[in-house]
Amino acid sequence: MNDPKKSQYASVSYPFPVEEPPVIYCPLCGSPTFDQAEGGDMVINPCQHLAFVFLGRPSGFIYQSKDFQSKTLEKDLKDVTTKEMKGFIETLGYDNRLLALEVTYGDMGDAENWYIDVYGFDYNTYC
Numbered sequence: 001m002n003d004p005k006k007s008q009y010a011s012v013s014y015p016f017p018v019e020e021p022p023v024i025y026c027p028l029c030g031s032p033t034f035d036q037a038e039g040g041d042m043v044i045n046p047c048q049h050l051a052f053v054f055l056g057r058p059s060g061f062i063y064q065s066k067d068f069q070s071k072t073l074e075k076d077l078k079d080v081t082t083k084e085m086k087g088f089i090e091t092l093g094y095d096n097r098l099l100a101l102e103v104t105y106g107d108m109g110d111a112e113n114w115y116i117d118v119y120g121f122d123y124n125t126y127c
């Protein structure tokens with residue numbers, strides 16, 4: 001049995017290569033975390049369960065819920081990397097009500113590129 005005091009962390013990889021970054025769906029309500037805006041750009045589409053979105057490319061945390069912001073007030077988010085993410089989220093006090101989904105995917109640009117993004121879903125917002 002998993003430690004009820006630890007946030008849950010799952011890692012998945014998409015088959016190489018992907019045409020577009022994969023759209024991750026909320027495991028609680030099924031909402032896509034990103035939607036396509038007019039003109040084709042992808043824009044964040046946070047449901048009530050989405051705690052954060054961390055893009056492994058230089059962007060860092062591109063979305064934070066109000067609750068996530070309050071839990072990270074004393075933290076320096078600029079220093080967090082995907083490698084440290086699992087340990088970092090365990091310090092935030094979500095216990096096992098947070099599921100972090102680490103998504104690895106690659107594309108073929110001028111060379112083979114790999115990306116790791118992390119999505120946090122807060123199961124405490126379910127009731």
Ligand SMILES: [Zn+2]
Pocket residue numbers: 026027028029030031047048049050
């Ligand atoms: Zn949701």
